[in-house]
Amino acid sequence: MNGLFWTVLSVGTAFSVALVVGLLLGRWGIASNPARAVVNLLTQARGAILPFILAPMLLSLGSSDWCAIGVAAGWSQAVAVARWMHRQNSEWSPSLLGGIALGQSGASLAAASARARGAVTGTLALTVIQVVTLEALLAWAHDGAQARDSLGAWIAQGGSNSLLGWLGLTVLLLAVESLASRLLQGKSLDPEWFRSRRRV
Amino acid sequence: MVESLRRLLWLVPLLTLGSGALFALLSSTLAPPPPGQFAFFNRHPADAEGEARLALELLERDEARGSARLIELGGAGLPHVLSRLDTFSVKRQKRVAHALWPLVGRIGLDDPTGAPDDGVDASDHQLIFWRQFYEEHSLDFRPLSVQRLVKRLAARDLRLRSADLLVVDSFALPALIEELGRVRTAADVERVRRLSALIAHVSGRSFDLPRPASISQARQLATDIRAFWDRENGAFSQLSKLELLGARTTQTEFSIWVRRSWRQLNGVDASSLVPRLLRGGRVSAPLFALTLLGALVLGPALAAWVQVLQMRGFGSAGRQAPIRIVLAFGLCTLVPGTLLHTSSVNWMLGLSSTLAGTLSSAYLLQRELADRIDWRTRHVLARQEGLGRVRAVVRWLGPSIPTLAPLAAAEAAIWVTCLELGAHVHGLGEETIQAVASADLPWLMLAGLSLGVVTGGMQLVCDALLGTARLRWGEG
Numbered sequence: 001m002n003g004l005f006w007t008v009l010s011v012g013t014a015f016s017v018a019l020v021v022g023l024l025l026g027r028w029g030i031a032s033n034p035a036r037a038v039v040n041l042l043t044q045a046r047g048a049i050l051p052f053i054l055a056p057m058l059l060s061l062g063s064s065d066w067c068a069i070g071v072a073a074g075w076s077q078a079v080a081v082a083r084w085m086h087r088q089n090s091e092w093s094p095s096l097l098g099g100i101a102l103g104q105s106g107a108s109l110a111a112a113s114a115r116a117r118g119a120v121t122g123t124l125a126l127t128v129i130q131v132v133t134l135e136a137l138l139a140w141a142h143d144g145a146q147a148r149d150s151l152g153a154w155i156a157q158g159g160s161n162s163l164l165g166w167l168g169l170t171v172l173l174l175a176v177e178s179l180a181s182r183l184l185q186g187k188s189l190d191p192e193w194f195r196s197r198r199r200v
Numbered sequence: 201m202v203e204s205l206r207r208l209l210w211l212v213p214l215l216t217l218g219s220g221a222l223f224a225l226l227s228s229t230l231a232p233p234p235p236g237q238f239a240f241f242n243r244h245p246a247d248a249e250g251e252a253r254l255a256l257e258l259l260e261r262d263e264a265r266g267s268a269r270l271i272e273l274g275g276a277g278l279p280h281v282l283s284r285l286d287t288f289s290v291k292r293q294k295r296v297a298h299a300l301w302p303l304v305g306r307i308g309l310d311d312p313t314g315a316p317d318d319g320v321d322a323s324d325h326q327l328i329f330w331r332q333f334y335e336e337h338s339l340d341f342r343p344l345s346v347q348r349l350v351k352r353l354a355a356r357d358l359r360l361r362s363a364d365l366l367v368v369d370s371f372a373l374p375a376l377i378e379e380l381g382r383v384r385t386a387a388d389v390e391r392v393r394r395l396s397a398l399i400a401h402v403s404g405r406s407f408d409l410p411r412p413a414s415i416s417q418a419r420q421l422a423t424d425i426r427a428f429w430d431r432e433n434g435a436f437s438q439l440s441k442l443e444l445l446g447a448r449t450t451q452t453e454f455s456i457w458v459r460r461s462w463r464q465l466n467g468v469d470a471s472s473l474v475p476r477l478l479r480g481g482r483v484s485a486p487l488f489a490l491t492l493l494g495a496l497v498l499g500p501a502l503a504a505w506v507q508v509l510q511m512r513g514f515g516s517a518g519r520q521a522p523i524r525i526v527l528a529f530g531l532c533t534l535v536p537g538t539l540l541h542t543s544s545v546n547w548m549l550g551l552s553s554t555l556a557g558t559l560s561s562a563y564l565l566q567r568e569l570a571d572r573i574d575w576r577t578r579h580v581l582a583r584q585e586g587l588g589r590v591r592a593v594v595r596w597l598g599p600s601i602p603t604l605a606p607l608a609a610a611e612a613a614i615w616v617t618c619l620e621l622g623a624h625v626h627g628l629g630e631e632t633i634q635a636v637a638s639a640d641l642p643w644l645m646l647a648g649l650s651l652g653v654v655t656g657g658m659q660l661v662c663d664a665l666l667g668t669a670r671l672r673w674g675e676g
Contacts, residue, residue, distance in 0.1 A: 040207075040659060041214070047610045047655025048222060048648040052617065056636050057229040080607045087603045087666070118571030119600065122564040129560075133618055140621035141633040156622075 003149040004168050006066050007131065010150070011172060013070025014127045015179075018077035022120070025078060026085025039082045046079040051130065052137045065150075069138070073130040077123055084119040125180040128172045132165075204664040211656060215649070222648050223454050223641075231639035233453045237431075240454050245447035246434030248371075252277035256284075259299055260292075267299035274303060274402060275369025276436040279341045282334040285327075294323040297330045304329070306402070308366040340368050343375070343438065350375040353398070354391050362398060370402045373436045377429045382468050383419040392418040399425055403432075416470065423469040430456045457645065473646055476631060483627035484616055487553040491612035494557025500601055502558060503565035504593045507573070511581055511589055549619055556615040561604060568600050569593065602662030609655045 029039040049057075051072040058068035135152020151172070154165035220240075227239040251273055259266025270277060281300070285293050339345070349365050350372060365372050376399050383392055393409045400407040405428060409421050434451050437443075449455060463469040573581070573596055581592050617629025628647070635643035 040663075043606055043659055044214070044218070044652050044656040045221075047606070047613075048218065048652030049225070050610060050613055050617075050632075050651070052614065052633065053230075053636055053644065053648065057225065060229045076610070083607060084603060087599075118567030118569065119564050119603075121571070122567035125567075126560065126563070130614075133614060137614075137618055137621060137633070140618075141637060 003151055003154055003165075006149060007135065007151040007168065007172065010066045010070040010073070010131045010135070011128050011176065013067060014074035014077065014131050015124065015176065017071055017074025018081055018124055018127055020078075021075070022078035022081025022085070022124070025082035026120075029082055029086030036086055039079070039086055042079045043083050046076055051076050051134050052141070055134060055138060069131060069134050069150075073127060073134050077127050077130060080123045081120050084123060121180050125177045128169070128176040132169055132172075203667065204660060207660050207663075211653075211660075214656070215653065218652055219458075219645065219649055220454065222645060222652075223457065226641055226644055226648075227453060230636060230644065231641040238452050240449070240452055242448050242451045245439075245444060245451045247437055247439035247444055247447065248273065248276040248435060249280045249438070251435045252280035256281065256296065259295065263295070263299070267302075270296075270299050271302050272404070273370065273435060274306065275341070275367075275371035276373065276438070278303075278334075278369070278371065279338070282330060282338075285330070285334075294327050297326040298323055300330060301326050303369070306366075307369050308363055309333070337367055340364070341371055346372045347375045350379050350395075353394060354379040354381075362394075365398060366401070370436050371438075373399065373402060373429070374433070376402075377426060377433075380422045380425060383415055383422050385415070389413055389415055389418040392422050396421055396425060403428070419470045426463065426469060427460070430459060457642065460642070461645075473642060476643070477628070477646070480626065480628035480631045483620065483625050484629060487549060487616045487619060487627070488612050490550050491553040491557035491615050492608060494554040494559075495561040495608040495612060496557075496601060496605055498554065498558040499561025500565055500597055502562035503569060504590070504597050506562070506566050507569045507593045507597075508586075508590055510570075511593075549623055549625065552619050553612075553615060556619075557608070557612060560611060561608060564604065565597060565600055569597055572596055599666060602665045605662045606655050606659040609658055610651065613651055 025039055025042070028035040054075065055068045055072040058071055059065065063071070132150075132152045132155065135150040136156040137152070139150070139153035139156035151165045151168045154161040155169070157165075224239065227233055233239050252270075255266055255269040255273060255277060257266075258269055270281065278300075281296060285296065288296065346365070346368055353362060353365060365376075376395050380392060380395055381388070383389060389409075393411075393413065396407045396409055399405075407421060407425055409418060413421075434447060439447060460469065464471040464473065573593075581589050584592065613629065616627065617633065619625075620627040620629040621633065631643065632647045634640070635647070
């Protein structure tokens with residue numbers, strides 16, 4: 001159970017970083033062209049510094065395992081969220097346009113635009129796989145000797161431990177998927193959808 | 201178009217800045233510079249004059265270490281030491297002459313003053329020798345004359361020229377290193393043999409070329425000599441004030457990396473990275489391509505198919521689709537990875553990488569589609585014919601693929617690394633993980649910059665496509 005705890009902690013960190021940094025970056029990217037350029041730059045940096053290089057970097061700076069893995073995976077997902085949010089070809093839904101016309105704040109606009117995009121929700125939901133993959137990679141890299149107890153390390157060890165790892169992963173996947181859906185994409189947040197359902 | 205051109209032009213400065221930033225990150229975390237070396241700025245760059253002065257000061261405090269340093273500097277320090285002899289007290293002059301005495305054998309000179317006469321103190325004799333030496337050879341310690349000698353030696357095997365160069369000792373090192381040049385023919389091998397023998401003699405290092413030697417052996421030796429010179433050049437170089445100012449940035453780890461990379465790119469140095477890249481690329485490139493194929497072609501197709509199914513009335517199946525896809529994704533990517541832990545089968549690796557790419561992008565795009573196609577659109581599309589419905593879904597899905605592509609490149613690299621490690625296959629991913637563990641800075645820089653450039657290139661092309669698509673589909 002210890003492994004599951006550390007993985008949940010890493011997933012929580014990654015999810016928080018991806019959500020907060022991703023939405024802020026995305027909101028900033030929507031706001032201005034220079035900001036879009038910065039998001040483009042960060043997308044390239046995301047390619048250059050992969051999470052399994054970033055995590056050991058953070059570890060060498062004295063960060064704890066779960067934090068390093070969480071921040072590395074979360075950072076990667078945050079940039080992905082920002083790119084999905086500020087892409088050029090986005091069309092605005094009538095409710096969002098209404099919100100803009102009513103002069104809602106930039107932050108609520110960003111939150112609404114994130115809510116209206118499945119890819120953003122999907123990216124956040126995939127955070128758990130990023131974290132577990134990163135754990136497995138680091139466990140493989142250290143031949144299991146230095147890898148801490150985690151779902152990824154269990155999967156990497158093979159045998160009966162893998163089964164436990166998969167079970168834990170399945171539970172986490174479902175939990176994070178439903179959490180991301182409820183938090184960010186839930187149709188219940190869109191009043192127009194409710195109105196339309198009543199009419200139909 | 202203008203936007204794309206602007207971004208394309210930006211790639212060069214971006215690459216320069218990016219390499220600096222990446223180097224700074226790596227050298228401050230995973231691969232710190234060796235003790236006494238600096239990453240970007242050297243506050244105390246070395247030159248022959250400064251090193252000679254320091255060695256003389258050291259000689260006053262610690263005779264053994266000071267003497268060893270003077271011998272190590274050799275000919276590069278001689279002009280600065282001998283020209284200052286007169287400014288010292290007689291006692292100190294004798295001490296310096298004594299400290300330099302072991303050099304006499306190395307510079308290949310017979311003692312011109314002969315054995316000390318009876319009644320002449322040995323230290324007086326050494327001092328007289330060095331005074332005479334400087335009077336006779338001070339004109340030899342000129343960069344231009346040394347360069348001429350080195351060029352002649354490089355062109356032909358002239359024992360006389362070699363003896364002339366021995367006199368100036370390590371003063372000739374900069375010219376000798378420069379003359380090593382490219383190694384492509386048998387004549388180049390002979391040139392490297394002549395020059396390396398002299399370099400080994402004056403530097404006290406072992407740079408031996410076996411006889412007979414192949415071109416690759418000679419190139420490797422030239423590379424090793426230049427690697428030694430990259431770090432040690434300061435102490436043996438005669439630098440002007442301006443050059444010394446510039447040396448604050450050139451005598452750094454980043455500058456060494458830039459010089460080596462440039463030489464390797466130009467084919468001057470033998471590169472250990474290229475064979476590793478080619479060997480690993482044979483395994484990783486097909487897997488990377490399959491993952492990208494899955495992410496950019498099969499995944500979108502699967503997402504579109506699920507969406508069309510949903511419109512045809514499979515409502516509950518459509519609603520459950522994201523959960524099913526994400527579960528399949530999690531299991532189909534990590535399970536094969538662990539199965540491959542015990543048996544490496546090529547087709548299974550290929551299948552796993554394709555599945556990883558396909559399911560991850562299908563999950564993302566299906567969620568995107570489900571969110572973008574609202575109830576009105578779905579209602580209208582449900583009444584259309586089959587092909588029209590598919591076309592509509594593809595039109596909705598199309599613009600998402602270029603957005604996904606640059607992100608998918610990094611994801612693909614992660615999946616490929618994961619599969620390689622799981623299957624114990626030696627590819628680029630495994631090589632990179634090993635580089636992280638062994639703080640192999642050149643490889644990490646190569647891996648980071650390559651993937652950064654691939655991502656940047658894909659981003660550029662995809663954003664240009666998005667612009668075109670927007671105009672064509674009237675979404676602007």
